[in-house]
Amino acid sequence: MICLELLWGFLTVGLFSFGGAYSAIPLIRDVVLSYGWLNDEMLTYMIAVSESTPGPIMVNLATYIGSSQAGLVGSILATVAVVLPSFIIILLVMAFLRKTISNPYVQAILRGLKPCLIGLIIATGTYMVFENIVITSPGYDVSIKNVIVTALIFMLPFACMKFLDKKISPIQLLIASALIGMVTY
Amino acid sequence: MSIIADLFLTFAKIGCFTFGGGYAMIALIKDACVDKKQWITHDEMMDTTVVAESTPGPMAINCATFVGYRQAGMLGATIATLGIVLPSFLIIFLISCYLEHFLEIGWIASAFQGIKIAIGILILNVGCSMLKKMKKKLFSYAIMGCSCAAMLAIDLFSLPVSAIAVMLMAAAVSLSAFTVKDMSHKRGAEK
Numbered sequence: 566m567i568c569l570e571l572l573w574g575f576l577t578v579g580l581f582s583f584g585g586a587y588s589a590i591p592l593i594r595d596v597v598l599s600y601g602w603l604n605d606e607m608l609t610y611m612i613a614v615s616e617s618t619p620g621p622i623m624v625n626l627a628t629y630i631g632s633s634q635a636g637l638v639g640s641i642l643a644t645v646a647v648v649l650p651s652f653i654i655i656l657l658v659m660a661f662l663r664k665t666i667s668n669p670y671v672q673a674i675l676r677g678l679k680p681c682l683i684g685l686i687i688a689t690g691t692y693m694v695f696e697n698i699v700i701t702s703p704g705y706d707v708s709i710k711n712v713i714v715t716a717l718i719f720m721l722p723f724a725c726m727k728f729l730d731k732k733i734s735p736i737q738l739l740i741a742s743a744l745i746g747m748v749t750y
Numbered sequence: 751m752s753i754i755a756d757l758f759l760t761f762a763k764i765g766c767f768t769f770g771g772g773y774a775m776i777a778l779i780k781d782a783c784v785d786k787k788q789w790i791t792h793d794e795m796m797d798t799t800v801v802a803e804s805t806p807g808p809m810a811i812n813c814a815t816f817v818g819y820r821q822a823g824m825l826g827a828t829i830a831t832l833g834i835v836l837p838s839f840l841i842i843f844l845i846s847c848y849l850e851h852f853l854e855i856g857w858i859a860s861a862f863q864g865i866k867i868a869i870g871i872l873i874l875n876v877g878c879s880m881l882k883k884m885k886k887k888l889f890s891y892a893i894m895g896c897s898c899a900a901m902l903a904i905d906l907f908s909l910p911v912s913a914i915a916v917m918l919m920a921a922a923v924s925l926s927a928f929t930v931k932d933m934s935h936k937r938g939a940e941k
Binding site: 577579580581582583587589590591592594595596599606609610611612613614615616618619620621623624625628629632633637640644648650651652654655656658659660666669670671673674675676677678679680681682683684685686687688689690691692693694696697711714715718719722735738739741742743744745746747749750 | 765766767768775800801802804805806807808810811812815816819820824827831835837838839841842843845846847849853857859860861862863864865866867868869870871872873874875876877878880881884889890891893894895896897898899900901902905906912913914916917919920921922923924925927928929932
C-alpha cells in the first residue's frame with residue numbers, strides 16, 4: 566500500500582516539476598505533507614541535506630522519503646517514479662515530437678506555468694520563513710530569538726556582496742547558518 | 751571501452767560532482783559530452799537545454815537521457831539516466847539510515863535549527879532571482895501574483911488544495927488567453 570502511494574505521489578511530482586531544481590520543492594512539500602510521510606521540520610532538514618549532497622534535489626528527496634517509509638524497496642520505487650515521467654517525455658520528444666515543443670499552444674501553456682512556478686516558490690519560501698518566526702500553536706506568538714536569527718541569516722548574502730564583493734553559495738550560507746544555530750540554540 | 755560502459759561512467763562521474771543540481775550540471779555535461787567525448791555538437795546541446803527547460807524533470811537528467819538515446823538508443827538512454835542518478839541515490843540512501851540518529855546529538859540538532867531558518871531564505875532567494883529573469887509582461891506578473899497568493903492562502907489556512915491544481919489553473923488561463931487572442935487575430939485577418 567505504502568509502495569503504491571510512493572509510486573503515485575512521486576510520479577505526479579516528476580510529471581509536474583518544470584524548471585530548475587527548486588521548482589519541485591513546493592510540489593514535493595505539498596505531496597509529502599498531505600500523505601504525512603515527513604513532518605515540516607524533517608522535510609526542511611532534508612532539503613538542507615539534499616542541497617549539500619550531489620544530485621538534483623528532487624531525486625535526493627525522493628530517495629530519502631522512499632527509504633524512510635519503506636526501506637531500500639521504497640527508495641528505489643520513489644526514485645524511479647520521480648525520474649520516469651521526464652525520462653519518457655524526453656524520449657517521446659526526441660523520437661517523434663520534436664515539433665511539439667515549438668507548437669504555439671504548448672508554448673502558451675508553458676508561458677502560464679513558468680510564472681506560476683515562480684509564484685509557488687516565493688510563496689513556499691515566504692511561508693517557511695513565516696513558520697520559523699511565528700509559533701502557531703497554541704495561539705499566535707512571535708519568537709524574538711528566531712526573528713533575530715532570521716534577520717541575521719537574511720543579511721548574510723548582502724553583507725558578503727558588500728564587504729567581500731563575492732556571491733555567497735547556497736552551501737556556504739548553510740554552513741554559516743549551522744554555525745549560527747550552534748551558537749544560539 | 752564499449753559505448754554503454756562509457757556512457758555509464760561519464761554520467762556517473764557527472765552525478766558525483768554536481769551539488770545543488772539544475773544549471774550547475776549543465777556546464778559539466780557540456781564539458782564532458784561536447785568538448786571531450788564529442789557525443790553531441792554545441793548546437794545540439796543548446797537545443798537540448800531548450801527542450802529540457804520545457805519538459806518536466808531536472809535538466810541534468812533530461813540531458814543525460816537525450817545524450818544516451820543519441821548514442822545508443824533505448825538502452826543508452828536508460829544507462830545514461832541510471833548513471834547520473836545512481837551516485838546521489840547511494841549517498842542519500844546511506845544518509846537516510848543515519849540521519850535521525852545524527853539529529854539526536856545536541857550540537858547537530860542546534861546546527862540544524864539554524865539551517866532550518868536558512869532554507870526558507872534560500873528558497874525565497876531563488877524565487878526572487880527567477881522573478882528577475884522572468885519576462886517583464888503584465889500577464890506573467892498577474893499569473894505569478896495570483897499563484898503566489900493562492901499558495902500562501904493554501905499554506906496558511908491548510909486548505910485541501912494541491913499545488914498541482916494551482917499549476918493546472920495557470921496553464922488553463924494562459925492557454926485560453928492565447929486561444930482567444932489567436933482566434934480574434936484570425937478573424938481580423940479574414941476581414
